[in-house]
Amino acid sequence: MxxxxxxxxxxxxxxxxxxxxxxxxxxxxxxxxxxxxxxxxxxxxxxxxxxxxxxxxxxxxxxxxxxxxxxxxxxxxxxxxxxxxxxxxxxxxxxxxxxxxxxRSLMWQARFHQSLPQIVLEHPKARWLFLTLTVPNCPIGELGATLTAMNAGWNRLQARKELKAVIGWVRTTEVTRSAIGEAHPHFHVLLMVPPSM
Known part of the structure; x- marks a missing residue:
């Protein structure tokens, strides 16, 4: 080192x-x-x-x-x-x-934690849901295309009328490696939704 x-x-x-x-x-x-x-x-x-x-x-x-x-x-x-x-x-x-x-990840965490009290004040009755979205593992060489497809899928999901009630969200992309060396891309999403959802 x-x-x-x-x-x-x-x-x-x-x-x-x-x-x-x-x-x-x-x-x-x-x-x-x-x-x-x-x-x-x-x-x-x-x-x-x-x-x-x-x-x-x-x-x-x-x-x-x-x-x-x-x-x-x-x-x-x-x-x-x-x-x-x-x-x-x-x-x-x-x-x-x-x-x-x-x-960079520490910076985004800090920004989120600093803004959270104001968000809770503005939406005191909102609920929080944690969502993980994943796809089958892919070879490392296909990771770029897989992430592009996942982002397009996320955009389609957001456009659905069932999700129009979502107040806000924070999404991160994580890629881990499987035991056989394939990429395992997935999204972690924190959704803020109304209490009725």
Whole structure:
């Protein structure tokens, strides 16, 4: 695994830059084991990109992803305790970078959780339904076509009069791998519906 840079040099009274080579972020913070896992996966995906000439630039960007992390002290208003929080970092934003995908999913989770109280205030009697939609497993080479067909199917489902009463929804696409290496694409949907539905 590529070393994540770290240092204890102080740039200001609030920001600490980490620039000393080390094995992983979890060496300094046990809560950051997921970072090390995603960073290792990013190295693996970057290696695959590096093997194809037309994708070498993605591999180069991914090798630098998360290489510089700047932390700052932030006061937690609930506990009145100062804690280090990530202030600045370089992320590659390559679509299939595991680190960037993970951080993107965390961002969307945070946005949803922040908006949830207002949604509940506006629709206090609404009910929530969790729906999983799936299709038969497909070979990895057919995954793009399968996802395109699934998205078209979702659009057709939304257009049905039976679902016009749905107040709102949040949908995510997940692709897992079967024991024999096939792709298992599926949608997870959280539907907000009226109490009568």
């Amino acid at each position: 590529e070393n994540v840079t770290a240092s204890t040099s102080v740039h200001s009274s609030e920001i600490i830059a980490l620039e000393q080579p080390r094995d992983g972020l979890s060496d300094y913070s046990p809560n950051d084991v997921p970072w090390d896992i995603h960073r290792g996966q990013s190295d693996d995906v970057g290696g695959i990109y590096a093997s194809a000439l037309e994708f070498e630039r993605y591999a180069a960007r991914m090798s630098d992803c998360g290489g510089l992390l700047l932390f700052g002290w932030v006061l937690n208003p609930e506990t009145s305790v100062n804690a280090l929080r990530l202030r600045t970092a370089y992320f590659c934003r390559v679509r299939h970078c595991p680190v960037c995908q993970w951080r």
